[in-house]
Amino acid sequence: MSLSNDFYTKAKDLIPGGVDSPVRAFGAVGGDPLFFEKAKGAYLTSVDGDEYLDFVLSWGPAVLGHAHPEVVEAVKKQADAAFSFGMSCPLEYELAKLMSETIKGLEMVRFVSSGTEATMSAIRLARGATGKDQFIKFEGCYHGHSDGLLVKAGSGVSTFGTASSAGVPEGYTATTRTAIYNDLESVETILRDGQTAAIILEPVAGNMGLIPGDKDFILGLRRLCDQYEALLIFDEVMCAFRVHEKTAADLYGVTPDLFCFGKVIGGGLPVGAFGGRKDIMLNLAPLGPVYQAGTLSGNPLAMAAGIKNLEVFLRDKVWEKTNQLGQYLNDRVQKIIEGRSDVCFNQLGSMFTLFFKGSLPKNMDEVGECDFDRFGRFFQFALKNHILLPPSQYEANFLSSAHTEKDLDHYLSTLEQFLKEDQ
Numbered sequence: 001m002s003l004s005n006d007f008y009t010k011a012k013d014l015i016p017g018g019v020d021s022p023v024r025a026f027g028a029v030g031g032d033p034l035f036f037e038k039a040k041g042a043y044l045t046s047v048d049g050d051e052y053l054d055f056v057l058s059w060g061p062a063v064l065g066h067a068h069p070e071v072v073e074a075v076k077k078q079a080d081a082a083f084s085f086g087m088s089c090p091l092e093y094e095l096a097k098l099m100s101e102t103i104k105g106l107e108m109v110r111f112v113s114s115g116t117e118a119t120m121s122a123i124r125l126a127r128g129a130t131g132k133d134q135f136i137k138f139e140g141c142y143h144g145h146s147d148g149l150l151v152k153a154g155s156g157v158s159t160f161g162t163a164s165s166a167g168v169p170e171g172y173t174a175t176t177r178t179a180i181y182n183d184l185e186s187v188e189t190i191l192r193d194g195q196t197a198a199i200i201l202e203p204v205a206g207n208m209g210l211i212p213g214d215k216d217f218i219l220g221l222r223r224l225c226d227q228y229e230a231l232l233i234f235d236e237v238m239c240a241f242r243v244h245e246k247t248a249a250d251l252y253g254v255t256p257d258l259f260c261f262g263k264v265i266g267g268g269l270p271v272g273a274f275g276g277r278k279d280i281m282l283n284l285a286p287l288g289p290v291y292q293a294g295t296l297s298g299n300p301l302a303m304a305a306g307i308k309n310l311e312v313f314l315r316d317k318v319w320e321k322t323n324q325l326g327q328y329l330n331d332r333v334q335k336i337i338e339g340r341s342d343v344c345f346n347q348l349g350s351m352f353t354l355f356f357k358g359s360l361p362k363n364m365d366e367v368g369e370c371d372f373d374r375f376g377r378f379f380q381f382a383l384k385n386h387i388l389l390p391p392s393q394y395e396a397n398f399l400s401s402a403h404t405e406k407d408l409d410h411y412l413s414t415l416e417q418f419l420k421e422d423q
């Protein structure tokens with residue numbers, strides 16, 4: 001028995017399913033999950049000492065690769081000074097300043113400890129600011145696991161085949177309205193009653209595989225929000241600094257009223273943030289009536305990691321490298337799959353997805369047409385070739401500046417071989 005199997009067997013006794021987040025259980029792809037002990041650059045090392053080329057990248061944060069030396073140094077230096085104050089510290093201001101100077105429309109920001117908290121708080125704020133209760137989310141978009149947002153969500157919720165979660169009373173989701181991604185008419189139908197506080201979406205969706213919003217769709221949402229006096233919330237927890245050198249808002253030239261962030265802005269430590277228009281943010285306690293708080297919010301270790309991750313990303317023009325790597329991969333995958341009607345590939349910046357279906361999906365229903373068994377076989381084939389892919393067709397893959405063309409060639413030859421063998 002491998003050490004990984006051993007840990008998994010033992011963990012199952014103490015941790016439900018042996019994992020702390022369902023998608024790690026490999027449930028959709030078969031086989032037992034691996035346990036890891038080291039992450040450096042583009043590679044993970046398992047507890048058995050096996051190295052894997054990593055396209056999960058901690059689900060997005062590691063845009064510089066794992067354990068970038070400058071980020072490690074910043075965290076070590078901060079650890080010597082303090083782990084946590086439970087009081088304010090200059091690093092919170094520093095990251096807020098860096099982000100607001102970088103991101104158009106981010107006039108104020110508040111830090112939390114996860115993407116889930118960011119989206120949950122943004123929705124509460126939108127309701128408090130507009131005095132309306134309902135909000136619209138899209139089928140297949142995932143905004144974390146707060147009660148009201150666990151409706152027709154992508155990511156693990158879809159991977160495990162549940163439209164929503166048990167344990168969420170009906171009343172908690174009564175104000176959640178779902179619309180179809182890339183379908184403006186499905187949105188306007190809901191908006192007509194004037195009860196909508198906000199529309200929240202991943203402007204580039206990464207939790208039903210990579211599906212960018214059509215430009216007309218994103219522009220149309222801005223127009224509809226203005227027309228029906230609803231707030232537009234871009235959940236950029238995953239896509240910021242990955243589909244553009246800044247945000248998806250920049251990619252589309254659309255400024256939302258509120259943003260949600262996470263992942264890259266925490267450099268691999270637990271950080272989330274929400275922010276945007278100052279007049280809306282001023283509704284937050286202690287200034288306004290919308291309550292929101294956190295013991296470890298703005299934690300100095302996490303802030304130090306986030307500041308350095310973002311500083312290096314901007315200073316070294318990392319976007320140019322990750323985007324170029326994405327294009328390198330895309331050009332070559334398209335050649336490999338040319339003329340095939342069983343597989344297609346989507347890439348934007350440093351995110352990509354291979355869908356086991358003939359044409360690129362535009363929404364969640366179309367992702368449902370994929371050959372999921374085949375995806376599972378591809379995952380296992382890649383794993384045997386020491387490549388770790390996200391263990392679900394519904395998850396996006398990530399690249400970092402630590403990946404090389406040689407690494408991508410390994411992915412390409414593995415894919416080519418798989419398609420030859422798995423007819």
Ligand SMILES: Cc1ncc(COP(=O)(O)O)c(C=O)c1O
Binds near residue numbers: 113144202207236239
């Ligand atoms: C777009 C998006 N929003 C929100 C979340 C929730 O973030 P977290 O897992 O940090 O709570 C995630 C990822 O899980 C995400 O991809």
Ligand SMILES: N[C@H](C=O)CCC(=O)O
Binds near residue numbers: 238
């Ligand atoms: N898709 C999720 C985040 O982006 C996957 C991470 C998780 O649920 O553990």
